[in-house]
Amino acid sequence: MRMLYLFILLLFQAYGSFGQTSLKEINLDYGKYKVGFLHYIRSDSTRNYSRIFDYSNEKIARPISVSIWYPSEQLTGDESPMKVLDYFQVLKEEEEWEYLPDEQLLNWFYYSNTSANQNHLKEQTKAYPEIEFADGEFPVIVYAPSYQASSIENFALCEYLASQGYFVISSSSRGTDTRWFSDNNAKEMETQARDVAFLIKEVGNFSIANYHKIAIMGFSFGGLSNAIAQNRNEKVKAIVSLDGTERYQYALLKESPFFDIEKMNVPYLHMAQKDIPEKVLKEDNIKAELNTKFEFYDNITKGKGYRFKFNNLTHSYFSTLGMLFAERDIRQDKSDSEIMESYKWTAAYTLNFLNAYLKNEDLALRFLENNPTDNGVRNGLITYSTNRPQSPEFTFMDFNDLASGQQYQNLSQLYDSTVKEHPSFKIPEGSLNTLGLQLVFNPDTAEQGINIFLFAVALYPNSANLFDSLAEGYLFNGIEEKAIENFKKSLDLNSQNQNAIDRLKQLKD
Template sequence: MNTNRFIMRLTILLFLIFLQTNSIVSQTSLDEIDLDNGKFKVGFQHYTSYDSTRTYSRVFDYTNKKIERPILVSIWYPTEQNVDDAEPLTVLDYLEILKEEEEWEHLPNDQILNWFYYQNTPANQRLLTEKTTAYANVEFVKGKFPTVIYRPSFQASSIENFALCEYLASHGFVVISSPSRGTETRWFSSNNAKEIETQARDTEFLIKEAGKLSFVDYEKIALMGFSFGGLSNIIVQNRNDNIKAIVSLDGTERYQYESLEQSPFFDAEKIDVPYAHMAQKEIPETVLKEDKVDSELNTVFQLYDSIVNSKVHRLRFHNLTHSYFSTLGILFADRDKRQDKSDSEIMESYKWAAMYTLNFLEATLNKDKKALGFMENSPENNGVGKKLITQKIKQPQKQVFAFQDFNQLALNQNYENLVQLYDSIAEKHPSLEIPEGNLNVLGLQLVFNPETSLQGINVFLLATKLYPNSSNLYDSLAEGYLFMGDKAKAVENFEKSLKLNPQSQNALHRLQQLKK
């Protein structure tokens, strides 16, 4: 049973990178991560919700029964409740959630290390008893907090990065996660495109779930994903305007750009929010050869090259291999003596990855100037040891917002509230120019069509606000009112046109006719 399940987890090409052959057992503890928690205590809740629009089967029930798709939700959040008399969660408490998500709810706890690929060593047994910084089911703190939707790696648990999630919650963020499950059952199919879409829909379910929580600031939502979770997060951002930032923990979008291209929703130009990608160390030549891994994985990042409309932070962590971007990875994964650093070096880099994640979220969601400076600094100026991290920052290309772009947005809202639309666009694009002649032609095209006459008037009202000294625009606005039968407003605007240009023959002629 264990062997079959292990094989199923290797159905993706990228898992060649993550194999831990020639391994040695890690000797770590939570204390060695040494994360500096913030001012809040951390609350944790876990519950099951259901997506009634999709069906699902429990794979090991061996029945044909279909149920509504279960979404197991884990939430870390700030709390100010007095927890002096409470006991924090242990690592074992989290792994009991892993049992539930793997649909082995009744598995005895003394079998966890054997069952889920972790060596049943005395060191790992001690890890299970270690205390975390989260408290179950304590009160939510009052107020609204920026929120991070976390997507796990390939078929992984919602709690795979619990130390990072606790760390963010202690600094005033809400983190919401669910397990990475296949479309039909717990296991992924061989259809990558289908499974990416399933993960994206699960994420969108969590975004809606976040909207039900009184302490979530729905205007400040970011996505964070590890490995396979990074792929689906790109799709979610492409089709959800309320996403404000993306954090990728060695996300597979770096390695499988072709999987993104299979989605009808993907468009690199739609990535218009800040994006931070944290990558593993270069894979050594020995590992490339022995594991038959394409060497281009060390150098090619097609998505990074394709992003033009957002700021991108690209960081490479020279002491981290892929597995160690997750809490369970740094605690339990066996070390590969061909490439892995020492436990202390891995822990130090994981801490820096957490710090960069926090500062990126503070900078993008909370507009914190100190955090923005941290992200702009070189790693050395942030106190990072030499050769631990290298960073590239790519600025968005200057966007040219053309009249056609403005007109498309105006059309989308039926040419209503055009002044507010113009102001919002001008704030993002200070160099915005809306030519007077274009507005005049568009307004006349609309106003002389009986079905869109009022829309044409709205265009002229914007035009005269932008060009208040244009005799021609007031003349056209007056013609529009005259076409619609509003003689009083026609006279008023012909007179404005004539005042600006006393030689306007059309205004003179029209006023003579209207005043007979």
């Protein structure tokens, strides 16, 4: 009996003819490196898990299936690269059907057993199993698959990025308790975010991986978990979303106690599917607002955002497996050649985004900012927009960080340059007073505290309280003459300042 799995969160009913795509016809512009592939299983002992088809009450540590694509300079000679069928061995393992005969693959899992799909299994890929790592360190991409999908679902894109000098790591999308997701998608979203965090930690085991340059990339449901993962981990420097579900299920994302849109402060690239035709919206009971609404993107204020709509791609074809094996929907899908053309451009935009923000390449940044037609994209293939992040509010804490960095010297010059750059910036009098007292009563920072108060009374020359505090600072540090002078200034401004009256009487006695 054929097993039916839910492959993506947004299910669009498929009809009609089968694809005639191929890896060769996509014609990706691979980089200078050979591509190595490594696969193994780790266990997360902090979480329990059950193998659903073992029909056992036994609990095991959560298995983390790890697939890695990496740059290599090894000469491969006559050695043949992997075939697509080899990737399906990983899929079998992740589906917990390790011993399923290969001839049953297309009957058993997601795809129809057609001659075209049988031919896809025989195609050669660009990856070689377990060849040597290239010398040096390479930026990292952590990939989160779609709903319950395999770590290898986007193997062509992962190979492409590895050939361009990236270390790519992925794990399967598993349910919290078993292979299957529960009805609680909020819980499953959190689980996948934890799996992403596990992979980020795993990256640290590889000297080839630059642990300080990490981006996360996800397709469909993986976009939700990646938003949470970025909020939790400051090591994440950029996000690539392949029609991520954060666009469609923002309300679900906001259920997470670990998500805050205000923390989305890294560059973000979202590549979206084409508009869904009215016929499909009506027949499949899909809300029309999915074509236009994007609350997540609209609410990003801290990070740079890029939004590209691929007018020839429906949702499934942002993954390699979907593009190669999925049935086409005659109501909306474009031709196979148009789908492959668009997939190639998704790879190109992903690469340039990563090159811009992980490798700091100006040419790549210009590519992102260009009109797509200026990059050679056929007219009408892609529509795009970018956001301009709001300048973050400059606070007293920001000012104090700068001031402490220069040992609280030249504070007036620092303030003038700050106000020139941030005209609305104001320093609260009370904050200066508190900071000055904190510093002046510490023997190691007493001089810095005096500097704060000298700056403060220059900024607030009518503040009796600040002159009083400055006098207290001088007195505490044994400079009585200056203390008397400033207590008198405080009294001139406020004749009812009892502390200054008492202090002056004490100093005369």
